[in-house]
Amino acid sequence: NAGVTQTPKFQVLKTGQSMTLQCAQDMNHEYMSWYRQDPGMGLRLIHYSVGAGITDQGEVPNGYNVSRSTTEDFPLRLLSAAPSQTSVYFCASSRDRGRHEQYFGPGTRLTVT
Amino acid sequence: QQPVQSPQAVILREGEDAVINCSSSKALYSVHWYRQKHGEAPVFLMILLKGGEQKGHEKISASFNEKKQQSSLYLTASQLSYSGTYFCGTDDSDSNYQLIWGAGTKLIIKP
Numbered sequence: 001n002a003g004v005t006q007t008p009k010f011q012v013l014k015t016g017q018s019m020t021l022q023c024a025q026d027m028n029h030e031y032m033s034w035y036r037q038d039p040g041m042g043l044r045l046i047h048y049s050v051g052a053g054i055t056d057q058g059e060v061p062n063g064y065n066v067s068r069s070t071t072e073d074f075p076l077r078l079l080s081a082a083p084s085q086t087s088v089y090f091c092a093s094s095r096d097r098g099r100h101e102q103y104f105g106p107g108t109r110l111t112v113t
Numbered sequence: 114q115q116p117v118q119s120p121q122a123v124i125l126r127e128g129e130d131a132v133i134n135c136s137s138s139k140a141l142y143s144v145h146w147y148r149q150k151h152g153e154a155p156v157f158l159m160i161l162l163k164g165g166e167q168k169g170h171e172k173i174s175a176s177f178n179e180k181k182q183q184s185s186l187y188l189t190a191s192q193l194s195y196s197g198t199y200f201c202g203t204d205d206s207d208s209n210y211q212l213i214w215g216a217g218t219k220l221i222i223k224p
Contacts, residue, residue: 045213101157106154
């Protein structure tokens, strides 16, 4: 079991560029989510999915899109990168939303210049 | 509503005990505890559910006071490996089963 994998580990973008952060899990989890973590702060939910074909917004969705075409994959797209999106991004998966542990990927450290 | 964690930071000597608190202004359905080491992903420690059910690692101890809307994580006989930042995530009556995370408690263990 690879668990939750994320690519890339590091990325530098220029303002206005777009990119996709990849996330995949091999645990057959229905629930997947994307968080951002800024220095000295907790995790903030960007988008989440409760199953293939179903996505919804979290606490800080602006500037990001997601899709969930398969159970395994949950990519996060930055539409037009801004310096305020400089952060560490974590993908997580779980059997359900609130009653089971979340498994986190190793994170993607994104810098927007 | 973001839960409030206290203290913000604590420094211990190896072998000492610590208590980390997490409180909310809303009724809670569950409290989740995770530990994160620098540059790494958060790692699951424990879930405490409304009604008394707990799931987690045997060596971790925690409590959940539903009436006071708060939870405490107890770290006894601390080891160097306990160092890191501890986060609580809460699922409250307004969060639609999503976890809202506290700002974290940084724990430093010295030999």
